[in-house]
Amino acid sequence: MAVPKKKTSHRRTRIRRSHDGLTVPNLVACKKCGEMVLPHRACANCGYYGDKKVLDTESPLAKKLKKKEAGENDQ
Template sequence: MAVPKKKTSKSKRDMRRAHDSISAPGISVCPQCKEPKQPHRACASCGTYKGKDVLGSEA
C-alpha cells in the first residue's frame, strides 16, 4: 500500500486546494423588468428570454 515518505507541509496542501473553491454565480439584469437574473436563462419575474415571452404572462 502506498504511504508517503514525508509529511506534506501546510503550504503545499493549501496550494493544491487553491483551485477547489466555489465561485458565486454570474448575475445579469433583465432588459424588460430590470430584475437580476442568471445569464442565458429566462427571467423568473417577467418570463421573457431574448425579448420573447417564453413562460407566459405570470406577472
C-alpha cells in the first residue's frame, strides 16, 4: 500500500483547498412571475420563456382532478 512520505502541512492543505469554494449562481427575476431563475432558461415556476409558455407546469394530480371534473360535467 502506498504511504505518504511526508506529513501534508497546514499550508499545503490550505493551498490545495483554495479552489474548493462554491460559487453563487447568477440569477435573474422571471418577467412573468418574479421568481429567481437562471438566465436564458425557461422559468420552472410559471413555464414561461420570455413571453411564450414553453413548459407544462401543472402537476399530474391537478391534471387528473381537472380531467375527472370535466368527465363529470359531460354526464
